[in-house]
Amino acid sequence: MLAGEGRVAVVDIGSNSIRLVVFDRLTRSPVAVHSEKVTCGLGRSLALTGRLDPNAVTCALANLPRYAAVCEAIGVARIDAVATAAVREAEDGPEFVAEIERRCGWRVRTLSAAEEARLSALGVIAGDPEADGLMGDQGGASIELVVLDKGRPGRTALLPIGPMQLLQESRGDIEAAAELLKRRFDPPDWFAEVSGKPFYAVGGAWRALAKLHIERTNYPLHVVHGYTLRRREAEDLASLVARLGPDEIRSLSRRVRDRAETLPFAALAMKRLLGLLRPRRVVFSAFGLREGQMFSLLPE
Numbered sequence: 001m002l003a004g005e006g007r008v009a010v011v012d013i014g015s016n017s018i019r020l021v022v023f024d025r026l027t028r029s030p031v032a033v034h035s036e037k038v039t040c041g042l043g044r045s046l047a048l049t050g051r052l053d054p055n056a057v058t059c060a061l062a063n064l065p066r067y068a069a070v071c072e073a074i075g076v077a078r079i080d081a082v083a084t085a086a087v088r089e090a091e092d093g094p095e096f097v098a099e100i101e102r103r104c105g106w107r108v109r110t111l112s113a114a115e116e117a118r119l120s121a122l123g124v125i126a127g128d129p130e131a132d133g134l135m136g137d138q139g140g141a142s143i144e145l146v147v148l149d150k151g152r153p154g155r156t157a158l159l160p161i162g163p164m165q166l167l168q169e170s171r172g173d174i175e176a177a178a179e180l181l182k183r184r185f186d187p188p189d190w191f192a193e194v195s196g197k198p199f200y201a202v203g204g205a206w207r208a209l210a211k212l213h214i215e216r217t218n219y220p221l222h223v224v225h226g227y228t229l230r231r232r233e234a235e236d237l238a239s240l241v242a243r244l245g246p247d248e249i250r251s252l253s254r255r256v257r258d259r260a261e262t263l264p265f266a267a268l269a270m271k272r273l274l275g276l277l278r279p280r281r282v283v284f285s286a287f288g289l290r291e292g293q294m295f296s297l298l299p300e
Contacts, residue, residue, distance in 0.1 A: 006077025007033065008297075010290040011067055013100075013108070015043030015086035015140025015164060016262070017204060018060055020067045021290050022076055030294055034074060038063045039258045043086030043141040047168040052090045061099060068104040080293055081108045084116050085141040085162070113158040116289065117144035121153040123292030124200050124285045127225060133197035136273060137288060138206045138266055140164040143273070147194055157188040163205055163265035170265075174242060177265055181272045191276065199279035202288040205266035208256040210284040213237050215253050225286035234282040235274050241267035 008026050012019045019037040023030035040059040042052045071079055081100070087093040088110050097108045111119070120137040129151045137144040141162035147154035161184055170176035201210075210224045213233075229237070241249070246260040256263060274282070 007075060008294065009067075009071050009076045009079045010293050011064070011079065011081040011106070012290050013042070013060070013064075013081065013083040013087060015046070015084060015142075015162060016041055016259075018042075018063060018067075019290065020070065022071065022074060023294060026078075026294065026297055028298065030291075034070065036070075041140070041164070042090075043162065043164045045168065046086055046090055046141060047165045050091045052086060052092055052096055057096060060096075061103065064100055065103050068106070079106055080297075081106045082119075082289070082293060083108055083110045084289070085113070085139050088112070089141065113142070113144065114156055117146050117156040117158065118153055119289045119292035119296060120144055120202050121146035121148060121156075121292065122295040123287040123289055124148065124202060125151050125153065126291045126295040127285055127287035128200075128283075131198075131200060133199060133279065133283075134194040134277065135200040135202060135285075136206075138162065138201070138203035138269065140205075140262070143269060145188070147190070148200065155188070155190055159185065161185060161269055163262035163269065166265040166268070167262055172261075174264055174268065177268055178272075181268060185269075185272050185276070187276055195278055196280055199274065199277055199282050201270070201282055201284050203266075205259055205263060206270060207284060207286065208259050208263055209234075209237055209241060209267060209270065211255045212241065212253055215255070223286075224284050227284045229282045229284075231274055231279055231281065235271055238267040238271035238274065242271060 009022045017037045017039045021032050022034040024033050040056040042056045044053040100108050121135050124131050124135050131148045132150045135146045135148055139162050143159040145157045166177040207224050210227045242264045249260040250257045
């Protein structure tokens with residue numbers, strides 16, 4: 001497919017949600033003409049069972065064929081379906097992928113940790129060509145870290161501390177989750193080199209933190225992309241949310257209700273990361289893996 005020829009869809013089969021985004025065409029600045037998600041929670045029981053959550057699999061297999069029908073109805077020329085950490089790590093991941101391919105007629109690419117990190121970084125760069133600092137993509141099962149060097153992706157690291165995993169292994173106890181983080185948050189050797197530089201926060205859970213801050217402060221623009229906080233503001237926000245229960249989070253905002261159970265654990269991970277990295281500021285990016293997949297298709 002050549003740049004500019006026909007609509008392109010990216011199906012992102014994540015650990016928490018499954019998303020479909022249809023872009024108008026393959027171009028440097030694509031426009032999303034259709035976007036939707038279903039919060040299935042494929043990685044909900046992964047840490048305890050090593051398998052995808054059975055109810056989530058049922059949910060996914062009910063909705064993905066509908067995504068295929070939507071793509072056909074609106075004239076999509078190309079569909080790129082990618083699966084991330086939960087499918088990659090689950091014992092029954094290959095079986096699940098084969099069933100998607102049978103039902104939808106797609107080829108599903110299960111991304112390696114390095115590929116997932118690279119695409120998320122390319123998404124940030126697509127939205128900010130001069131991005132310089134460290135990107136962190138918080139998924140349901142992991143955090144991918146990528147150094148950004150003035151618009152170029154650099155070294156990567158994978159931290160197996162997603163909010164779903166913390167929720168499961170701590171059995172919902174935030175103090176126990178904090179202890180898990182202390183033991184497992186092993187920064188890479190190069191971490192000190194990016195200390196103090198901006199931190200680019202990617203992923204639905206961390207975007208939900210930005211949405212909460214926008215509402216609590218009555219910020220006039222409800223736009224997450226590019227929303228920026230000083231480190232202390234971001235740490236205070238993460239500390240606050242980490243102390244809240246699911247019902248309290250649901251009462252704060254309708255926009256984050258679907259993440260009420262996992263959001264305190266995502267906030268806890270951000271607090272730990274910021275305490276070690278000490279960035280000047282935190283920049284929230286609405287662009288990530290899906291936009292990075294589009295960016296990766298562009299010719300030089």
